[in-house]
Amino acid sequence: MVASRLHGIPPTIFAEMSALAVRTGSVNLGQGFPDEDGPETVVAAAVGALRAGANQYAPGIGVPALRRAIADHQLRHYGLELDPDTQVAVTTGCTEAVAAALLGLVEPGDEVVVLEPYYDSYLAMLQMAGGVRRPVTLRSPDFRVDLDELRAAVTPRTRFVLLNSPHNPTGTVLTRTEVEAVAALALEHDLTVITDEVYEHLVYDGSEHVPVATLPGMAERTLTLSSVGKSYSLTGWKVGWATGPAHLVSAVVAAKQWLTFTSGAPLQPAVAVALADHPDWPTALARDLQDKRDLLVSGLVAAGLPTSTPQGTYFATSDVSGLGWDDGLAFCLALPERAGVVAIPAQVFYDDPRGPGRHLVRWAFCKKRDVLAEATSRLGAADLGR
Numbered sequence: 318m319v320a321s322r323l324h325g326i327p328p329t330i331f332a333e334m335s336a337l338a339v340r341t342g343s344v345n346l347g348q349g350f351p352d353e354d355g356p357e358t359v360v361a362a363a364v365g366a367l368r369a370g371a372n373q374y375a376p377g378i379g380v381p382a383l384r385r386a387i388a389d390h391q392l393r394h395y396g397l398e399l400d401p402d403t404q405v406a407v408t409t410g411c412t413e414a415v416a417a418a419l420l421g422l423v424e425p426g427d428e429v430v431v432l433e434p435y436y437d438s439y440l441a442m443l444q445m446a447g448g449v450r451r452p453v454t455l456r457s458p459d460f461r462v463d464l465d466e467l468r469a470a471v472t473p474r475t476r477f478v479l480l481n482s483p484h485n486p487t488g489t490v491l492t493r494t495e496v497e498a499v500a501a502l503a504l505e506h507d508l509t510v511i512t513d514e515v516y517e518h519l520v521y522d523g524s525e526h527v528p529v530a531t532l533p534g535m536a537e538r539t540l541t542l543s544s545v546g547k548s549y550s551l552t553g554w555k556v557g558w559a560t561g562p563a564h565l566v567s568a569v570v571a572a573k574q575w576l577t578f579t580s581g582a583p584l585q586p587a588v589a590v591a592l593a594d595h596p597d598w599p600t601a602l603a604r605d606l607q608d609k610r611d612l613l614v615s616g617l618v619a620a621g622l623p624t625s626t627p628q629g630t631y632f633a634t635s636d637v638s639g640l641g642w643d644d645g646l647a648f649c650l651a652l653p654e655r656a657g658v659v660a661i662p663a664q665v666f667y668d669d670p671r672g673p674g675r676h677l678v679r680w681a682f683c684k685k686r687d688v689l690a691e692a693t694s695r696l697g698a699a700d701l702g703r
Contacts, residue, residue, distance in 0.1 A: 326441045330665045334649065341653040344692040346613075347661045349485075349631040351683040355549040356595050363554075363587035375582040377574050379407025379558070386589040387558050391541075393596060394517075395531050403563040406570050409580040410555035411515040414542040414569065416442045417576060418511050418559060419479075421568035422540075423448040428475040430502075432462070434666030434674050436485050436513070443479075451475060456673055457636060458625050460487040462495045471502055477509050478502070480529060483516035486666055486679045487634055488627020490524040500532040503539075509565065510539045515557070518548045518599035520629040521607040530561065540565040545588045547631070548599040550683075556580055556588045606631070606682065609689060613682040616693025621701060622678075631683040634663060638676035641703030645678045646670070648701075656699035658692050 331348045338345035354360060378384070384401035391397040399405055408414040415438055423429060425447030431439055433452035443450055451470040455462065478499055482491035491499075503510050512529050520526050530539040544557030559569045591598070610626070614633050617624040622635040642648040645662035652658055663677035664670040682689060 322445050323441075326444060327665070329437055330661055334659050334661055337650075337653055338659040341657070341659075343653040343657045343659045344688060344695065345659045346680045346682075346684065346689075346692055347659045349547075349681045349683055350552045351550040352685045352688060353550060355551045356591065356598055359549065359551070359587050359591040359595065362590040363584055366583035366586045371583040371586060373582060375407075375579045375585055377579050378570055379405065379580070380582070380585045380589070383407055383556075383585045383589040383592075386592040387560060390592045390596070391560055395528050397528070397530055397536065397560075399560055400563070404560055404566055406559045406566050406573065407580050407585060408542075408544075408557040408559060408569070408573060409577045410546060411513060411542050411544040411557040412438050413555075413573065413576060413580075414544070414557045414559045415439065415511075415513060417569045417572040418540055418542065418565075419443060419446045419448065420576075421570075421572035422509065422511070422565070423477060426474065427477065428472060429477040429479050430467070430470045430475060430508075431479040432481055432484060433668065434486055434663055435479075436481065437666060439479060440668075448477075449474070450668065452668055454667075454673055455484065455487055455489060457634070457677060458623075460484070460489040460625065460634075462491065462498070464495070464498050467498060468502065471506050471508070475506060475508060477511055480510055480512040482512075482514065483520055483526060483629030485516065485630050486632050486661070486663055488625070488630045488632050490520050490526060490628040493525065493527045496527045496529050497532060500529055500535050504534050508538070510535065512539060512541050514541055514543045515547050516630045517543055519603050519606060519631070521603065521610060522628060524628040526629070537562050540569070545591055548602070549591050549595070550602060551591075554581065554584045554588070556584050609682045609684070609686060612686060613680060613689050613693065616689070617680065617696065620693060620696040620699075622696070624680075631681050633680050633682060635678045635680065636676055637678055637701075640701050643676055645674070645676055648678060652701075655701060656695045658695050
């Protein structure tokens, strides 16, 4: 028996599709985890911390060295000055940061404006918190914010905006104009912005990531969430953070203490090393990922799959309707047998699975080049028509 607060929330699609990849021996372009690890010296720092005895509970808010490194990261990259003792909290990945933020801040009945399609944990955690989603849909093929729809989504019951840029799953990086529109709404209507910036350093073609907290009047009403996993290819470490005004960060800690209480003690000093000693590593990673993006997108287009070129993240989105499919899930379930490749149906990231995302499919390009080449070769040789 499942509690009513979980009714209507399906199992995460990533577990289902990754299991399908293993079962069928398919190339897994579904779940966004890299094939290659982050800096060796950072991994060595984790090993050193294990051997040095960092194996017991860390402080619930995070070890001081990592909180300082996170504060320095925000200052170095964005000019945001933070007190590491009151304005920084370490979480078990950005997923827990999202959960703790929503559980710690959202009251039942509060409306939350959120960009649709959205990472699936948003739906689950908003429902558990009793929040009411007010989606603003990014529509294919450009996936831009309709500013009129954004303004119309705000009502007298709206208290929060849950922002995500660079955006998963579409790969859109919000323009300065779009972020300024969010900020203007927040200031006009006294909204708090919770912003998931986990792909903050993975932007391409000269795109600019504009943190909403850097805009005038927004530092005091923005809770920023991120993690080491994507920027440093260490997704399995699950070390993330929340930064912002002390009263917002304390709400995260208040919820986190009843979720995990603390996060991987030997990994936290190593993440501090990553942020402090390898500040330029994500830039090199982004260059590499841009090349891999181009390899995947060109292969998908050659296979008859029109694909949007993402400006950021790990992901590219294809439209399968031209092949006769009006259901991305059906396409993805048939794909392993037809082509030996696994992808993610984007419709699971929308409120209405028969809505604007029903014919879209998401692919991950954070893989080795030979893996991407094998996947696109298989797709090109397969009969993908309905």
